[in-house]
Amino acid sequence: MLIDANDLSDGASLSYDVCVVGAGAAGITLARALRGSGLTVGVLESGGFELERRTQDLYQGVMSGLGTWELDGLRFRLFGGSTSAWAGWCKPLDPHDFDERAHIPNSGWPISFADLEPYYAQANALVEIGDAVWDGAALASALSLPRVLSGSERVKTAMFQFSPPTQFGEVYRDDLLKAEDVEVVLHANVVDVVLESGLDAVDHLAAATLSGIGLTVEASAFVLATGGIETPRLLLASDGQRSEGVANSSGAVGRYFMEHPHYRDSALWVMNGRPQTDLYDTRRVTVSVGDLSLDDTPVRGMLELQPDTLAEEGIVSFTARLVNAGDADVEPLTTEMVTAMLQAEADRQWPMRLTLHTEQIPHPDSRITLLPDQRDALGVPRVDLDWRLQPEDLRGVERGLQILAAEIGAAGEGRLWIPASEQGIDWIAVPGGHHMGTARMSADPATGVVDADCRCHDVGNLYLAGSSVFTTGGNANPTLTIVALALRLADHLRETL
Numbered sequence: 001m002l003i004d005a006n007d008l009s010d011g012a013s014l015s016y017d018v019c020v021v022g023a024g025a026a027g028i029t030l031a032r033a034l035r036g037s038g039l040t041v042g043v044l045e046s047g048g049f050e051l052e053r054r055t056q057d058l059y060q061g062v063m064s065g066l067g068t069w070e071l072d073g074l075r076f077r078l079f080g081g082s083t084s085a086w087a088g089w090c091k092p093l094d095p096h097d098f099d100e101r102a103h104i105p106n107s108g109w110p111i112s113f114a115d116l117e118p119y120y121a122q123a124n125a126l127v128e129i130g131d132a133v134w135d136g137a138a139l140a141s142a143l144s145l146p147r148v149l150s151g152s153e154r155v156k157t158a159m160f161q162f163s164p165p166t167q168f169g170e171v172y173r174d175d176l177l178k179a180e181d182v183e184v185v186l187h188a189n190v191v192d193v194v195l196e197s198g199l200d201a202v203d204h205l206a207a208a209t210l211s212g213i214g215l216t217v218e219a220s221a222f223v224l225a226t227g228g229i230e231t232p233r234l235l236l237a238s239d240g241q242r243s244e245g246v247a248n249s250s251g252a253v254g255r256y257f258m259e260h261p262h263y264r265d266s267a268l269w270v271m272n273g274r275p276q277t278d279l280y281d282t283r284r285v286t287v288s289v290g291d292l293s294l295d296d297t298p299v300r301g302m303l304e305l306q307p308d309t310l311a312e313e314g315i316v317s318f319t320a321r322l323v324n325a326g327d328a329d330v331e332p333l334t335t336e337m338v339t340a341m342l343q344a345e346a347d348r349q350w351p352m353r354l355t356l357h358t359e360q361i362p363h364p365d366s367r368i369t370l371l372p373d374q375r376d377a378l379g380v381p382r383v384d385l386d387w388r389l390q391p392e393d394l395r396g397v398e399r400g401l402q403i404l405a406a407e408i409g410a411a412g413e414g415r416l417w418i419p420a421s422e423q424g425i426d427w428i429a430v431p432g433g434h435h436m437g438t439a440r441m442s443a444d445p446a447t448g449v450v451d452a453d454c455r456c457h458d459v460g461n462l463y464l465a466g467s468s469v470f471t472t473g474g475n476a477n478p479t480l481t482i483v484a485l486a487l488r489l490a491d492h493l494r495e496t497l
Contacts, residue, residue, distance in 0.1 A: 024081020080169015088165030228435030315396030
């Protein structure tokens, strides 16, 4: 069923078993998975089916840290959320990403890769990619394609698959609108999370439209699925009963903001002769790998350091994308690289640029706070995002490039030109549009916001879905993991409500 909140009377009250706030990848996946469960589900979406300027304006804020994008520029406030404009890159987190790692402070999820693995398989289908074929060596063998640095014990080939990309708001709209037990409410903006008198459960949500209509929404369980910036914003702004906001006894709400810094054209690989790099270009493949298969699925190989190497060196992980030097949009960033590229062409060698997609160490000072003196049209304080990279992040990327260069030289596959140490690499910290970690998952209520079931430690009937709960971010784009976590949460709600 579909309702436009603008058509309701002021003061209207809605009631469900499960109220999901936000209709992006997490919210739509969750609501769709709860169909037929015996639970009534309400999905509150701030926007409509198309992007609306006044609604999108609610996202505006300030970036006092790394100011690399506008806060209303990489997020989309409409039914379907940011899947209306994502690029479709898909890869699960690696098993070691869930572990507590001595070289990554504040690491260690309260769940393991094995806990999420069956949901990844379901998530693959929802984002319309192939089976869980992520082993670069196995796929290269099945396709009879060579791998670069195939003899290295420190470097491996990781695989990405590409969603069409699936726009959840279009592909799964009818599934929700035709479901008798799901009600989608458009233009309903949640402005306050109101707790019961004991302050350990949500009583109701206060919502409003930009046209001035106020709503009250009651439920047995509430799920905030509004993204890595809006979820902590709403929790912090709901400070009428607790000065620190809702679910924030740990003080972690808004902290540990992580991105995936993209270091574009960060190095130049001068290869000997014309390389065989077909596996590292985006290509559609139809192939079987054991019991798994890909059917006309776009894939691309990337270089990645082995987990043991990362641990030995004490550095963050990254994937390195290879791009023909002539295909890049910008020139190399150092005179040395320009000279190397020209010399390579003269020597009939082949220059390839490397773009790194990197992990970021979660740090409490990288955070979201509110701006009480700057409020949106609904009276909610706007956010200040202080995104910070630590020296350890930059050192890890630099050291990772050095290791890759050493492996290239040892294999006799050319040489790698990287920025000089004194120059550093902070000139290319470009975001991926991946907002993670601001309501992190933890076993200990003192160090996080939600438990292993995505339920808030402080508030028994409040759950969070999406990348805000990521404890660490790995080097993989987050959408596939967001969908997998939402499917796992759906199973939990089915079993407990």
